[in-house]
Amino acid sequence: MNALSVVIITFNEKDNIARCISSVKKIADEIIVLDSNSTDGTNEIASSLGASVFQHPFQGYAAQKNHATSLARNNWILSLDADEEVSPTLLASISDTLQNPRHTVYQMPRLTSYCGHWIRHCGWYPDRQTRLFDRNTGKWKELSVHEYWESNDPGQKKGLLHGDLLHYSFNSVADHLRTIDRYTQLAATDAAAKGKSATLLKIILSPFWHFFSEYFLKLGFLDGYYGFVVCRLSAYSAYIKYTRIRQLAKK
Numbered sequence: 001m002n003a004l005s006v007v008i009i010t011f012n013e014k015d016n017i018a019r020c021i022s023s024v025k026k027i028a029d030e031i032i033v034l035d036s037n038s039t040d041g042t043n044e045i046a047s048s049l050g051a052s053v054f055q056h057p058f059q060g061y062a063a064q065k066n067h068a069t070s071l072a073r074n075n076w077i078l079s080l081d082a083d084e085e086v087s088p089t090l091l092a093s094i095s096d097t098l099q100n101p102r103h104t105v106y107q108m109p110r111l112t113s114y115c116g117h118w119i120r121h122c123g124w125y126p127d128r129q130t131r132l133f134d135r136n137t138g139k140w141k142e143l144s145v146h147e148y149w150e151s152n153d154p155g156q157k158k159g160l161l162h163g164d165l166l167h168y169s170f171n172s173v174a175d176h177l178r179t180i181d182r183y184t185q186l187a188a189t190d191a192a193a194k195g196k197s198a199t200l201l202k203i204i205l206s207p208f209w210h211f212f213s214e215y216f217l218k219l220g221f222l223d224g225y226y227g228f229v230v231c232r233l234s235a236y237s238a239y240i241k242y243t244r245i246r247q248l249a250k251k
Contacts, residue, residue, distance in 0.1 A: 002098045003029040005072035006080060009064045011036040013082035014045060016168065021049045023086040024078065027095050034068035042082075062140040062147035069135050076101075077135045079149075081167075084110075089163030094132060103159035105151055106132040111164040114226050115172060122220035122230045123213075129165060130158065145186045173229060180237045188244035197249035198242035206242055207235035 006028040008020060021031055031051040035043055036058035043053050056067055069077055076098060080086070086094070090108055097106060109126035112119050119125065130149040138151040170176045214220045215231040223230070 001095070002076045002101065003074040004076050004078055004094075004098060005030050005032060005074040006078045007032045007034065007065070007068040007072055008046075008051075008080050008082055009034050009036070009061070009068055010038060010042050010046070010082045011058065012038045012040045013042045014038075014040040016083045017042050017045050018049060019085050019168075020080055020082050021046060021051055024080070024091070025050070027091060027098075028078070030073055032068055032071050034064060034071065036064070060142060060147075062142045065140045065147065069140075072135070075134050075136055077133055079131050079133075080165075083168045085166040085168070087164045087166055090161060090165060091163070093162040097132070097159065097161060101134075101159075103157060104134040104137045105130060105149065105156060106159040106161050108132070108161040108163070108165045110167050112167040112169050114170050114176075114230060117223070117226045119223050119226065119230060121218055121222050122215070122227055122234070123218040124230065128160070131165065132161065143190070145183050145190070173233070176233055180233065180240065184237055184241040184244055187241050188248055191245045192248035196245060198246040200246075203239065203242045203246065207239040210238045211235040 004027055006024045008017070008031070010017060010033055017033070024031065031049075033043070033046040033051045033053045034056055035046075035053055037055060046053050054068075054071055056064065058064060065079055069079065078094065093108075107128040107130050110129045112124050112127065133149060137153070137156065138149055141148050141150040170179070211231050211234065214234055215228065220227040220231040
């Protein structure tokens with residue numbers, strides 16, 4: 001079996017880090033936690049569970065993940081966020097795959113908990129994430145929002161693991177609104193830097209399309225009340241993003 005390094009980036013994750021580390025201890029040959037000067041006890045919890053904890057100033061999600069990967073002893077990396085947990089089925093799939101890998105990069109479906117409810121529609125699932133890979137085959141792409149693993153070979157095929165990566169995202173609607181505010185500003189800044197703008201028509205129509213496609217076409221209504229909330233805030237996020245892009249473009 002190929003040796004596995006699990007790498008996790010953190011900042012004030014005391015409510016999540018134990019769950020994350022505990023979910024992978026059975027298959028991890030080492031666990032690396034790269035922290036950005038947490039003050040809530042995250043480091044102490046991680047150390048008590050056997051993780052090797054390092055400190056590094058936060059310079060962006062991709063930069064942080066690339067640095068965390070460089071600290072690992074092994075080539076095979078499982079990259080996790082602190083608010084994620086590997087389900088038992090996924091754990092078994094990873095273990096089986098490392099016995100005889102057929103690919104150098106693997107994706108896994110991610111299932112998100114929103115205010116304590118699992119969201120299985122709205123375009124949020126299966127939300128495949130590239131998290132298991134041979135680190136010699138690529139690196140994390142530097143973007144302000146939604147960093148991703150970029151393979152050195154653009155045509156490289158990715159394997160698909162079984163079982164869900166469980167994501168404990170938002171404990172409240174207020175958490176979601178704060179994230180929307182932060183991410184739309186970053187996305188707008190990136191777009192403006194590339195010379196992009198947004199028409200008034202796009203600002204008006206985009207929120208309606210987001211809600212319609214996610215609530216009806218992607219069956220968000222099957223997720224009940226929280227499915228409606230997710231789709232409604234997705235529409236709001238589109239409105240804020242394109243409004244900010246237009247505003248920055250005019251400047």
